[in-house]
Amino acid sequence: MAEDPIATWFTLFNEIGIVNQLSSTLLEAQLPKGMLRSHFSVLNHLIRVSDGRTPLELSRAFQVPKASMTHTLAGLEKAGLVALRPHPKDGRSKQVWLTEAGRAFRDDAVAALEADIEGLAAEIPTDEVAAALPFLTRLRKVMDSARDG
Amino acid sequence: MAEDPIATWFTLFNEIGIVNQLSSTLLEAQLPKGMLRSHFSVLNHLIRVSDGRTPLELSRAFQVPKASMTHTLAGLEKAGLVALRPHPKDGRSKQVWLTEAGRAFRDDAVAALEADIEGLAAEIPTDEVAAALPFLTRLRKVMDSARDG
DNA sequence: CTCATTTAGTTCGATATGAAATTATTATCG
DNA sequence: CGATAATAATTTCATATCGAACTAAATGAG
Numbered sequence: 001m002a003e004d005p006i007a008t009w010f011t012l013f014n015e016i017g018i019v020n021q022l023s024s025t026l027l028e029a030q031l032p033k034g035m036l037r038s039h040f041s042v043l044n045h046l047i048r049v050s051d052g053r054t055p056l057e058l059s060r061a062f063q064v065p066k067a068s069m070t071h072t073l074a075g076l077e078k079a080g081l082v083a084l085r086p087h088p089k090d091g092r093s094k095q096v097w098l099t100e101a102g103r104a105f106r107d108d109a110v111a112a113l114e115a116d117i118e119g120l121a122a123e124i125p126t127d128e129v130a131a132a133l134p135f136l137t138r139l140r141k142v143m144d145s146a147r148d149g
Numbered sequence: 150m151a152e153d154p155i156a157t158w159f160t161l162f163n164e165i166g167i168v169n170q171l172s173s174t175l176l177e178a179q180l181p182k183g184m185l186r187s188h189f190s191v192l193n194h195l196i197r198v199s200d201g202r203t204p205l206e207l208s209r210a211f212q213v214p215k216a217s218m219t220h221t222l223a224g225l226e227k228a229g230l231v232a233l234r235p236h237p238k239d240g241r242s243k244q245v246w247l248t249e250a251g252r253a254f255r256d257d258a259v260a261a262l263e264a265d266i267e268g269l270a271a272e273i274p275t276d277e278v279a280a281a282l283p284f285l286t287r288l289r290k291v292m293d294s295a296r297d298g
Numbered sequence: 299c300t301c302a303t304t305t306a307g308t309t310c311g312a313t314a315t316g317a318a319a320t321t322a323t324t325a326t327c328g
Numbered sequence: 329c330g331a332t333a334a335t336a337a338t339t340t341c342a343t344a345t346c347g348a349a350c351t352a353a354a355t356g357a358g
Binding site: 203204205215216218219236239240241242243 | 335336337338339340
């Protein structure tokens with residue numbers, strides 16, 4: 001091989017872009033009409049990390065502009081999947097809380113995805129996925145700090 | 150570890166999503182205002198693979214709906230970076246050809262990115278990136294064929 | 299305390315994205 | 329051949345995304 005480094009990095013981001021596209025499509029096929037990956041991701045994050053996060057924390061976690069997060073949260077709130085409440089310690093801020101419907105929605109989506117994931121796991125053992133994670137996590141962290149510095 | 154397989158796959162797609170987001174931001178910071186990753190990606194693909202591709206081929210290559218590709222190509226054409234011509238063998242179809250300005254635009258963008266990429270490569274040797282590619286390529290192919298079957 | 303600055307979130311406007319219907323052309327089958 | 333089905337691209341329309349300007353609240357320097 002002995003490839004041009006630029007080309008190698010480009011290929012990396014290219015493959016990642018396509019896999020990302022495919023994973024959005026896979027997920028959204030299991031969501032009710034109108035619900036997108038952005039909505040699901042926020043619900044999932046609130047369950048994994050814990051709810052009560054602020055909109056700004058969420059926008060940083062997903063690396064999207066805060067205006068985008070405002071919009072996503074408005075959609076979730078209108079659907080009754082989260083509740084926005086004033087932040088107890090900071091009058092400028094808010095906290096995002098899951099509703100029961102929000103938890104149920106996320107659980108249903110995860111359940112619906114299980115068959116798809118099993119299909120993938122039949123082709124690519126989960127061990128291999130787990131083995132690929134450290135690189136991606138490191139890459140994410142490096143890129144994240146490069147963004148500031 | 151011995152993680153829940155679903156959780157492992159979710160983490161994978163999550164990390165990929167964030168890296169993708171970060172790579173878009175990185176790239177778009179080097180593009181003239183109004184130009185997005187979608188535009189650059191098409192130009193780059195036309196150079197890497199060869200121009201004369203049809204819009205449908207491009208939409209499949211990037212796994213985006215063909216209406217999205219129509220729109221992206223319209224933007225590129227308006228900017229004078231590609232030329233759309235009738236397909237010589239199929240009256241329904243078109244071919245997308247790079248203009249000189251399109252090639253120059255892509256080359257400039259790549260050159261502008263070199264410093265960024267070098268910054269990343271200082272933290273993560275290109276060898277490691279190359280080592281990560283087979284997994285991602287395999288994943289992309291598996292997901293791509295799972296989409297049909 | 300007061301004013302300037304910073305920070306959290308929203309609003310606004312412009313553009314991107316994508317599903318569904320539409321048009322034009324080609325392929326296929328009786 | 330002629331009718332029907334399939335295919336390539338566009339148009340339409342609704343929504344998502346996100347930069348920039350804005351509002352409100354907190355911080356902090358004097």
